[in-house]
Amino acid sequence: DAGVTQSPTHLIKTRGQHVTLRCSPISGHKSVSWYQQVLGQGPQFIFQYYEKEERGRGNFPDRFSARQFPNYSSELNVNALLLGDSALYLCASSGKGVLSWEQYFGPGTRLTVT
């Protein structure tokens, strides 16, 4: 079975631009979470979506938004990019409902803001 997939793999953007990152969960998984991992740190929780509804949000500004589609894939959008948004963005899917503890991570999208 295919694991969690993310696209693109790498991305370079300029300050002030907008970016959209995409994630496809494991088949049958209905929950997707997004994490930001700045170099040298552990991942930080951004959002969780379950059944197309936002179920949780981390301490990130409103420039960050996300959505989940009927096929359970998800997009993370970041507006007005700042240099500090440069990071590895990880998507994780879980399959035992919103209460699932088992999160499977994708390979990540490495975003560089110049």
Added chain:
Amino acid sequence: AQKITQTQPGMFVQEKEAVTLDCTYDTSDPSYGLFWYKQPSSGEMIFLIYQGSYDQQNATEGRYSLNFQKARKSANLVISASQLGDSAMYFCAMREDSGGSNYKLTFGKGTLLTVNP
């Protein structure tokens, strides 16, 4: 206060030896879960092992075991018979179950493990 503390920025171990990676946590929630993930240089987070707060026995998964000491709030990862492929970043993470926040993992800063031949 840090919810997850990993005090070892880097660790070295000889191939075939065992190594312990430390993790302490802070929560007042009676129900929580503790996780260890491995992150190779490629970036993907690989799930290794899970321990629930009510689990009576320490979790084991192949060469990985979790030394869970609830009173000390520690959840150390033990890797037995280290292999060169174990060289990676290791993260301890916690999920707290109350208040509807059981969807979120809180990670430590990680420990970089290097296995020497």
